[in-house]
Amino acid sequence: MLVDAHCHLQDPQFKGKEQEVINRARVAGVTAMVVVGFDIESSRRAVELAESHENVYATIGVHPHHAKDVSPRDIEALARLADSAAVVGIGETGLDYYRDLSPREVQQSVFREQLELAGQLSIPVVVHSRDADEETYRIIEEYARQALAEWPKDRPLGVMHCFAGDLPLALRYVQLGLLISIAGTCTYPNADRTRAVAGGIPLRWMAVETDAPYLPLQSRRGKRNEPAYLVETVQCIADIRGASFEEVSQRTAMAAAWLFGLGDIGEPEASLVEESR
């Protein structure tokens, strides 16, 4: 069991090759993939891919880069797309103060609107945060306070995708009820902070992802990434933790299934859920 909790199979780089890429992932042992939307069109494509492939799921949302293009109609379009049973979350949404492609106030309000939608639908949120640690945390903390009152209490609120903060911040997100997702960046020579997170958070709160076609592993820098390569990230985490590959793949798959409600992969036992809160 191995789940790629964040990939972009709808990216133009995979056009016409989606089935091959999914097949290679399956052969490599990746049993399920979550295709993440980054604007309205890519969200629509994510739903199409999820509806037409088994064990492929979709999240729908607008990346902070595109926040400046969002109209109220787009949020309605997301709400309508969420009617599909293939949709398991909202995102990716969040803040990106590194590239600042949308004004910061606009990023914040579009982020808040999508959190609100996730809350209304009681589905988890996939969060992107870059160079915006404090602001992202503040907005999520505020959301968690409101959402948790009505939230199904044994389910996480969301996931911090390709988490790049430090271990104390990761643990604060876990306290709020968010999973931490580790990407192939943990194989980069300068990624000590990410390796500390990969080694330090409880496995039941950890997801793994490729963010394909982006973020290739150190061994494939400069090349297109794809879900099949997730196994190298899992091995990297296993080495850091002194755990077996099987333990990390199994436990992170269970965590992703718990997060996104992927019932066919299996829910963790209730006692495990209670204990981790």
Ligand SMILES: [Zn+2]
């Ligand atoms: Zn992404």
